[in-house]
Amino acid sequence: xxxxxxxxxxxxxxxxxxxxxxxxxxxxxxxxxxxxxxxxxxxxxxxxxxxxxxxxxxxxxxxxxxxxxxxxxxxxxxxxxxxxxxxxxxxxxxxxxxxxxxxxxxxxxxxxxxxxxxxxxxxxxxxxxxxxxxxxxxxxxxxxxxxxxxxxxxxxxxxxxxxxxxxxxxxxxxxxxxxxxxxxxxxxxxxxxxxxxxxxxxxxxxxxxxxxxxxxxxxxxxxxxxxxxxxxxxxxxxxxxxxxxxxxxxxxxxxxxxxxxxxxxxxxxxxxxxxxxxxxxxxxxxxxxxxxxxxxxxxxxxxxxxxxxxxxxxxxxxxxxxxxxxxxxxxxxxxxxxxxxxxxxxxxxxxxxxxxxxxxxxxxxxxxxxxxxxxxxxxxxxxxxxxxxxxxxxxxxxxxxxxxxxxxxxxxxxxxxxxxxxxxxxxxxxxxxxxxxxxxxxxxxxxxxxxxxx
Amino acid sequence: xxxxxxxxxxxxxxxxxxxxxxxxxxxxxxxxxxxxxxxxxxxxxxxxxxxxxxxxxxxxxxxxxxxxxxxxxxxxxxxxxxxxxxxxxxxxxxxxxxxxxxxxxxxxxxxxxxxxxxxxxxxxxxxxxxxxxxxxxxxxxxxxxxxxxxxxxxxxxxxxxxxxxxxxxxxxxxxxxxxxxxxxxxxxxxxxxxxxxxxxxxxxxxxxxxxxxxxxxxxxxxxxxxxxxxxxxxxxxxxxxxxxxxxxxxxxxxxxxxxxxxxxxxxxxxxxxxxxxxxxxxxxxxxxxxxxxxxxxxxxxxxxxxxxxxxxxxxxxxxxxxxxxxxxxxxxxxxxxxxxxxxxxxxxxxxxxxxxxxxxxxxxxxxxxxxxxxxxxxxxxxxxxxxxxxxxxxxxxxxxxxxxxxxxxxxxxxxxxxxxxxxxxxxxxxxxxxxxxxxxxxxxxxxxxxxxxxxxxxxxxxxxxxxxxxxxxxxxxxxxxxxxxxxxxxx
Numbered sequence: 001x002x003x004x005x006x007x008x009x010x011x012x013x014x015x016x017x018x019x020x021x022x023x024x025x026x027x028x029x030x031x032x033x034x035x036x037x038x039x040x041x042x043x044x045x046x047x048x049x050x051x052x053x054x055x056x057x058x059x060x061x062x063x064x065x066x067x068x069x070x071x072x073x074x075x076x077x078x079x080x081x082x083x084x085x086x087x088x089x090x091x092x093x094x095x096x097x098x099x100x101x102x103x104x105x106x107x108x109x110x111x112x113x114x115x116x117x118x119x120x121x122x123x124x125x126x127x128x129x130x131x132x133x134x135x136x137x138x139x140x141x142x143x144x145x146x147x148x149x150x151x152x153x154x155x156x157x158x159x160x161x162x163x164x165x166x167x168x169x170x171x172x173x174x175x176x177x178x179x180x181x182x183x184x185x186x187x188x189x190x191x192x193x194x195x196x197x198x199x200x201x202x203x204x205x206x207x208x209x210x211x212x213x214x215x216x217x218x219x220x221x222x223x224x225x226x227x228x229x230x231x232x233x234x235x236x237x238x239x240x241x242x243x244x245x246x247x248x249x250x251x252x253x254x255x256x257x258x259x260x261x262x263x264x265x266x267x268x269x270x271x272x273x274x275x276x277x278x279x280x281x282x283x284x285x286x287x288x289x290x291x292x293x294x295x296x297x298x299x300x301x302x303x304x305x306x307x308x309x310x311x312x313x314x315x316x317x318x319x320x321x322x323x324x325x326x327x328x329x330x331x332x333x334x335x336x337x338x339x340x341x342x343x344x345x346x347x348x349x350x351x352x353x354x355x356x357x358x359x360x361x362x363x364x365x366x367x368x369x370x371x372x373x374x375x376x377x378x379x380x381x382x383x384x385x386x387x388x389x390x391x392x393x394x395x396x397x398x399x400x401x402x403x404x405x406x407x408x409x410x411x412x413x414x415x416x417x418x419x420x421x422x423x424x425x426x427x428x429x430x431x432x433x434x435x436x437x438x439x440x441x442x443x444x445x446x447x448x449x450x451x452x453x454x
Numbered sequence: 455x456x457x458x459x460x461x462x463x464x465x466x467x468x469x470x471x472x473x474x475x476x477x478x479x480x481x482x483x484x485x486x487x488x489x490x491x492x493x494x495x496x497x498x499x500x501x502x503x504x505x506x507x508x509x510x511x512x513x514x515x516x517x518x519x520x521x522x523x524x525x526x527x528x529x530x531x532x533x534x535x536x537x538x539x540x541x542x543x544x545x546x547x548x549x550x551x552x553x554x555x556x557x558x559x560x561x562x563x564x565x566x567x568x569x570x571x572x573x574x575x576x577x578x579x580x581x582x583x584x585x586x587x588x589x590x591x592x593x594x595x596x597x598x599x600x601x602x603x604x605x606x607x608x609x610x611x612x613x614x615x616x617x618x619x620x621x622x623x624x625x626x627x628x629x630x631x632x633x634x635x636x637x638x639x640x641x642x643x644x645x646x647x648x649x650x651x652x653x654x655x656x657x658x659x660x661x662x663x664x665x666x667x668x669x670x671x672x673x674x675x676x677x678x679x680x681x682x683x684x685x686x687x688x689x690x691x692x693x694x695x696x697x698x699x700x701x702x703x704x705x706x707x708x709x710x711x712x713x714x715x716x717x718x719x720x721x722x723x724x725x726x727x728x729x730x731x732x733x734x735x736x737x738x739x740x741x742x743x744x745x746x747x748x749x750x751x752x753x754x755x756x757x758x759x760x761x762x763x764x765x766x767x768x769x770x771x772x773x774x775x776x777x778x779x780x781x782x783x784x785x786x787x788x789x790x791x792x793x794x795x796x797x798x799x800x801x802x803x804x805x806x807x808x809x810x811x812x813x814x815x816x817x818x819x820x821x822x823x824x825x826x827x828x829x830x831x832x833x834x835x836x837x838x839x840x841x842x843x844x845x846x847x848x849x850x851x852x853x854x855x856x857x858x859x860x861x862x863x864x865x866x867x868x869x870x871x872x873x874x875x876x877x878x879x880x881x882x883x884x885x886x887x888x889x890x891x892x893x894x895x896x897x898x899x900x901x902x903x904x905x906x907x908x909x910x911x912x913x914x915x916x917x918x919x920x921x922x923x924x925x926x927x928x929x930x931x932x933x934x935x936x937x938x939x940x941x942x943x944x945x
Binding site: 037038039040041043044046047048049050051052053054055056057067068069070071072073074075076077078081085088089092095096099100101103104105126127130131134143144145147173174175177185187189255256257258262263265266268334367368369370371372373375376378380381382384401403405407430431432433435453454 | 456457461463503504505506507508509510511512513514524525526527528529530531532533534537540541544545547548549550551552554555556557584585586589593606607643644645647648649650652727728729731732733735736813816817818820853854855856857858859862864866884886888890916919920921922923942943944945
């Protein structure tokens with residue numbers, strides 16, 4: 001039986017109990033994050049480790065007299081135990097507020113309404129999942145992670161605002177390995193994520209991966225550093241899209257002097273008129289509300305025809321910089337980030353991508369990206385998994401991995417030739433501290449020149 | 455009364471893992487219980503105003519069982535007897551489900567019955583300072599960092615972490631470890647138009663120690679902040695690092711990253727065994743390389759050393775109770791030992807170390823770095839500079855990337871100065887360098903002496919499925935490498 005209704009009831013009771021303890025002038029925002037997950041880690045199509053995690057975390061943001069204090073604590077699930085802990089933290093927050101200096105950018109809490117979304121799922125039990133995955137992967141070198149179970153994100157504040165988002169979902173994030181004629185290790189990547197397990201669909205995905213893996217058995221080509229015409233499949237575009245969350249579109253990053261798109265903002269640099277980026281919550285993969293319960297618009301255009309239309313602006317940044325907030329939230333690094341990115345598709349049919357590439361590189365995935373000069377939106381990283389040399393629209397063979405170092409102003413700017421009509425949803429499979437939610441929707445991209453350095 | 459930094463939660467029910475373990479009911483070949491209670495205090499001031507005052511109170515237990523040669527894990531934040539019994543039942547169910555398809559049939563040699571107590575040696579705990587004194591200090595530091603109108607961000611940040619880790623097991627293990635960690639970051643970002651440069655004290659996350667508040671020298675920190683601001687402004691006006699092949703002299707606060715990314719991860723035995731292939735990647739190091747691979751020049755000596763007082767990842771036992779001790783991983787350039795726990799040693803028959811570690815109660819332990827240190831040599835920094843005709847000196851990491859087999863790396867630093875004819879000359883911005891791991895370490899041509907060793911670390915070493923961010927320590931003296939490809943930013 002799902003534990004979600006009981007968690008919702010407990011959060012509501014706990015919230016009301018803590019709000020009732022507030023004194024005049026005090027405000028409290030609560031976040032409740034919970035999961036009841038099963039993780040199974042596979043290596044060589046066998047089980048390496050399996051773990052169940054039942055965790056519930058409450059975050060209290062206390063505000064009084066222009067002071068803000070934030071506490072986060074693990075909850076037991078027992079209401080009275082958790083209430084006592086909450087009261088103790090509330091008392092400590094009051095003591096801290098008395099000695100801390102005023103923070104001029106504290107945002108007064110408001111009641112902006114309520115929302116409630118629950119996405120039920122049909123998930124496999126752990127034993128069924130293990131048997132199913134191992135049976136499907138038999139005969140291959142399958143390695144990866146299966147994660148499954150309910151996830152909750154909820155918020156409530158002392159002004160009466162309430163939002164609830166819960167989902168029962170799973171993902172399988174995997175690689176298949178083989179060796180080629182030269183005994184080099186070669187691999188392909190796959191992900192299957194949903195709320196209802198479909199054995200046939202998973203088997204089909206694995207078969208697609210196997211088919212791609214057969215191409216990896218060909219002899220590897222060793223390319224010299226230099227610039228190459230390059231097609232980025234949606235997985236590779238997704239990796240670049242992740243970089244946009246790392247200080248590229250954050251207003252706070254811009255004002256703090258650490259923004260990758262500062263030159264785009266200042267109109268010193270431009271992007272291609274083919275490039276459009278927006279936040280789009282209509283996929284329903286992540287909550288539309290942020291940690292303060294502020295609702296982002298369902299869609300927010302950020303870049304249109306290569307021009308910057310909006311930055312991501314939190315309400316705290318609005319208070320500091322006077323730019324209207326748009327429901328954005330801070331990451332743990334203190335900058336607004338993309339929660340539901342979508343790069344719009346273009347005109348190129350995906351089935352004609354190799355033909356359009358002609359001669360050059362086909363990259364399915366990228367690895368370990370980082371800014372090499374953030375003020376010029378220049379980044380480095382590696383090719384990984386199914387990356388091929390293509391001649392006259394035909395795959396010749398896999399490449400030996402290459403390091404790249406180039407700018408977003410080239411990739412999504414002057415060198416961008418086409419985007420595919422088809423977009424793919426790349427689900428978030430992050431599991432640091434807890435299972436993350438969300439995903440991005442991106443097309444493939446054909447780029448005239450892309451710089452490889454090592 | 456002024457609140458001190460210490461926050462005892464008096465109404466919270468004390469938890470005794472020994473009693474909890476005894477109360478669990480059910481059949482298994484072995485049961486372990488790992489309790490973690492951690493408070494992470496984060497205090498920061500930006501441009502003279504409070505930016506963050508937050509504390510995370512995290513606690514929970516991981517119940518672990520061995521059934522038919524396979525370990526099952528169940529973590530819970532419900533520490534009641536009902537909650538723990540539920541976790542035990544789940545761990546058993548997972549162990550049984552996994553044991554039919556397990557990668558290895560483990561036995562209890564991977565769970566020693568160690569008993570002991572470790573405590574971070576320190577003099578001044580969090581109760582020795584009040585919150586208002588600390589806030590005043592952060593404001594002062596932020597003011598020192600904001601030395602000019604061009605400095606748009608002047609950030610002073612301190613983080614304290616108090617951790618209790620208590621592991622007990624049905625075969626008699628009982629290890630209690632109590633840690634106090636201290637990290638700090640002082641940052642100045644200078645901006646003019648759309649050009650900006652960030653300078654920090656040793657890099658954004660490098661200043662990590664396991665110590666009390668005595669480790670934090672208030673007067674020195676304020677003086678250092680003035681220098682950080684000065685260098686941020688200097689960088690803003692500096693030319694880009696040239697594109698060239700130069701001798702590369704790395705400061706200890708960049709050596710930390712060089713060790714971490716181009717030695718540490720490669721030697722993790724679980725990586726070599728393939729566990730990590732779907733996430734962080736594999737390793738070019740093969741099992742047969744131990745004892746044969748000439749990883750670096752004969753000046754290269756690298757240790758796993760959890761016994762260094764004050765270093766971030768010092769401890770007495772890993773998370774399966776294996777007693778931790780100093781071991782040479784690389785000696786005179788020759789690869790000797792892997793970073794493999796008892797489980798990985800059992801699987802691979804390769805000698806390893808006590809490094810079975812988890813990020814918290816909600817993750818199963820895996821092979822991790824701890825303190826991985828480059829041992830000192832006999833050179834002096836001044837001599838390394840004076841003996842270099844064409845070179846570059848780089849400090850403080852800002853960018854890092856390496857391939858999934860850990861060969862081709864590219865790292866960037868905050869600050870660099872050219873070395874011309876044995877002299878440090880002009881400052882250059884956006885210094886980056888790239889290379890390939892083994893040739894790079896074989897180009898090591900001088901290693902600084904013991905009195906030039908500095909200790910740094912990182913709170914955020916990422917790895918694993920499900921993923922885990924863990925604390926690591928790295929110490930090194932300055933080191934000189936011959937003819938490395940260096941370059942700057944822009945374009």
